[in-house]
Amino acid sequence: MIKVVLIGAGNVGVNLYKALSNAQGVKLTQWYNRSAINQDDFPITVPTTTQLDAIVTADVYLISVADSAIVSISKALENKEGMIAHTAGSVNIECLKNHHNFGVFYPLQTFSKQKEMDFKTIPLCIEANTSENLALLKSVAAALGGPIHLIDSAQRKALHLAAVFVNNFTNHLYRVGEELCKEHQLPFSILQPLIHETAEKIKSLSPSQAQTGPAIRGDQSVIDDHLQHLTQQSHQQLYTLISAAIQKHG
């Protein structure tokens, strides 16, 4: 049984806690956070601590903290022989090389504390400094049941960047849609079937095949009309730039 200590109780940490504490094949032995974890939100069935020097011995230490805090946590655990792995998209594996056994365990998904995610659908991107450590991380990932990908740090940075486009930036476009609805006394929910279908469509067509709309059609009269009807300058700028990008790609 692989013993795991989880470090951090942010959005990713809380979701990893819920998944690991229910997983077969791994034993979550402790959960650290710098401040006390609220016991009221969901049942906590493993020992918790707020003291770094109280962290117990384990096979794997999963560090799920803010990017800027990873190195200091890694230093605080320098006396541990077990494997240390962070869960960040854009942090190079090399930042953990003060350890003998280190790696990355990056779940490619957007997390919030309020919504429990099913790890069986979440791609786990793993990387390690040796093939033995990679095998160990693979076993932890396998216990969560989702697809496993061997991804190096350069690829992981590209994935994190792509995730910013398809998640953070897409969400901002949803927000623009919501603002346009509000301006005209329309419920945002009227757009949700379209938003759902847009995300579904690229399971069977590539995004370049799925592209529709006035920009790809070169329908300048609709484009001009739309720009006239946008009242916010930031909406106009987005409209102009994304339309030009669509037309450039063709």
Added chain:
Amino acid sequence: MIKVVLIGAGNVGVNLYKALSNAQGVKLTQWYNRSAINQDDFPITVPTTTQLDAIVTADVYLISVADSAIVSISKALENKEGMIAHTAGSVNIECLKNHHNFGVFYPLQTFSKQKEMDFKTIPLCIEANTSENLALLKSVAAALGGPIHLIDSAQRKALHLAAVFVNNFTNHLYRVGEELCKEHQLPFSILQPLIHETAEKIKSLSPSQAQTGPAIRGDQSVIDDHLQHLTQQSHQQLYTLISAAIQKHG
């Protein structure tokens, strides 16, 4: 039984054909298109024609053609007493006022000929020149089984604009994600669980509540790092503009 003639066999027209020919409460009596409709793609169970002067008498004529062709179709049907309604998002109802009975029947969804859509999930936005005509269009919409919204031309234009943001522009962001994956020998499918969850999340949270990522966190070191790693200028421009828009809205 409401008799309907469908005009046009584009993406919307083909989907309306499939839905109307199976609907209870309306009878699709004829399908017109300027060129012959390919009978091999799916079974066609109603009479078709390519001649405008062969169009039969009906209660409702649904015009599902390119925006720029609506007026000429409307003129060609000037001798018809039945109601004429177009299906376009951004065309004002007034363009049909050469008729006594006119309206708009706008399904808010993205359509392709290859994929049959379930109209029970598609919001139908209707508008008409009289309350009697509105009631008639409402009956046609009800036969398709989805949610019905009374939407005036100004609101519909706003919806069409919002649809460009959440559908066309979002799809372009998916394309950027696909390009970043290809550059690093990664399968685009690895992003699909994230794309799906991004679209799901805004069913329970508003987009402003759901916003995450380096821009909203004000994490300038990640932003700078991302910009350095984007090799295409158009990707850099999008990254900069959308990040600024996210930060402006806060």
